[in-house]
Amino acid sequence: MQRHISDWELPPDAPVPGLARFRELLVPRILAFESLRLAIEKGSGGAAALRDVVEISHKIAGVAAPLGYPGAGDHATTIETTIQRGLAAGETVAGIWRSVSPMLEALLDDMECILDE
Amino acid sequence: MRRAKLGQNTMRILAVDDDPVFLEQILAGLAALGHHDVVTAQSAEQALGWVEKAKPSFDCFLLDIKMPGTSGIELCARIRKLQLYRRTPVVMVTAMTERVFIDGAFAAGATDYITKPLDRLELKARVGMAARLHEERERLATYARENGLSVGAAEKQVEFDAPFLIPGINRAIEYMALENYLLTLGRKSAYSYAALGIHVTNAARIYTRTDAPTFVAMLSDVALAICDGLKTTQMLLAYAGEGNFVGLASRSISTDLNELEQSINFALTDFKDIYDADKLPLPDVRVGELIRGSVFSLNRPTKILDQAIRAAQPTKRTMSKIRLLAG
Known part of the structure; x- marks a missing residue:
């Protein structure tokens, strides 16, 4: 079971390590996702845009759960693995995107909820 | 680079990851385990810079596999080529569990592997193992000093x-x-x-x-x-x-x-x-x-x-x- 980072014997009032930086990065990451989504849906992004989505998702997947956001972490992991498997299997960008688009929507919802906290 | 406060009788660790959020998490995780002498780098190139000028040298490395530019696996191989770090514990860190990456990391000289997101118990076990390897090296160095040998010669005993x-x-x-x-x-x-x-x-x-x-x-x-x-x-x-x-x-x-x-x-x-x-x-x-x-x-x-x-x-x-x- 993944433990929340606040379980790590930190002083009770100590800020959760990485949380402030994670929050700072939410807006630029949401904007980056939106612009990549536009590019892919217009057909101008190609596989490079999908790899950029993987890169951002990978970072979120690696840190979200210990910050208290396991849902966002799971969505990001699913996006990362779905795109990587699709690209490795030689699927088309459009085909991969059909699977990934609703997952990205869910991740963006998670990110916006965190912003609203 | 961020240098945390110096501790005593703990390892000097270099943690490398391109995600600053993860670096903050690992600094906290290591501090909770008593390791306060931790240097961080956000790229392999920056890490190699620290490796070259580190005094005292590092006792353990935590390397993210997936980084832009030089990957953690390539970084591990380059560190291993340095005589000083031939046997220093290298723990690879990544969210990816595909065997192709694990194979490459161990073949490049990694001693262990930990997955993201960080779990305190896993971090404790892996860093604990690295600390035991480090202590073994320290004992060897002490033995070499006491017997007037180089560490290389002592290793050969x-x-x-x-x-x-x-x-x-x-x-x-x-x-x-x-x-x-x-x-x-x-x-x-x-x-x-x-x-x-x-x-x-x-x-x-x-x-x-x-x-x-x-x-x-x-x-x-x-x-x-x-x-x-x-x-x-x-x-x-x-x-x-x-x-x-x-x-x-x-x-x-x-x-x-x-x-x-x-x-x-x-x-x-x-x-x-x-x-x-x-x-x-x-x-x-x-x-x-x-x-x-x-x-x-x-x-x-x-x-x-x-x-x-x-x-x-x-x-x-x-x-x-x-x-x-x-x-």
Whole structure:
């Protein structure tokens, strides 16, 4: 079971390590996702845009759960693995995107909820 | 770079990851475990800069595999090429569990592996293991100082039953790293591997008749002959002590083991003049059976290494030959 980072014997009032930086990065990451989504849906992004989505998702997947956001972490992991498997299997960008688009929507919802906290 | 406050009697750690959020998490995680002397870098290039000018040197590395530019695996290989860091614990960190990355990391010299997101218990276990390796090196350095030896010379004063890294062999990794590799894979993935034990039957005799550097050189000769015999077969090789090598390869390995044994022993005859001059017998090598794990087994994944070593012992082999002839 993944433990929340606040379980790590930190002083009770100590800020959760990485949380402030994670929050700072939410807006630029949401904007980056939106612009990549536009590019892919217009057909101008190609596989490079999908790899950029993987890169951002990978970072979120690696840190979200210990910050208290396991849902966002799971969505990001699913996006990362779905795109990587699709690209490795030689699927088309459009085909991969059909699977990934609703997952990205869910991740963006998670990110916006965190912003609203 | 961020340098946390100095601690006492703990490791000096270099943590490398391109995600600043993760670096903050790992700094906190390490601090909670008592490791306060931690330097961080956000790229392999920045890390190599710190490695070059680090005084005192680092005692442990935590390297993210997936980074833009030079990857953590390439960084690990470059660190390993530096004499000072030949045996320093390197723990790879990544969210990816695909075997292709794990294979590459261990082949590049990693000693262990940890997955993201961080789990405190896992971090404690992995960093604890690295600390034990570090303490072992510190004891060796103290021994060297007290006995007026270089650390290199002290390293060569090997115990017969001690596993150690065979120098100068590309495929060779530390025995503990091989165990960690299997533990990281877990029972399900470890099923896709096979272990092969290779035993130097007269290792004890050679050990008692020569000095440590010559004993190590003999084991290097054997390791080279094994690698030659395996040709293109992908196999990680470790020396487990007491004249035992153990290799780990894909379960589908199709090497003819009798032919491999003959090829290794034949290759060693090239060194006959050297062994004659040292008044030592040529190493005699026996190759065991391939040990494949069972997907239904409840044993720990490293059990196949013990089984492979046992399967290469002469008594077992002699018995099986007798059984074969009898029946």
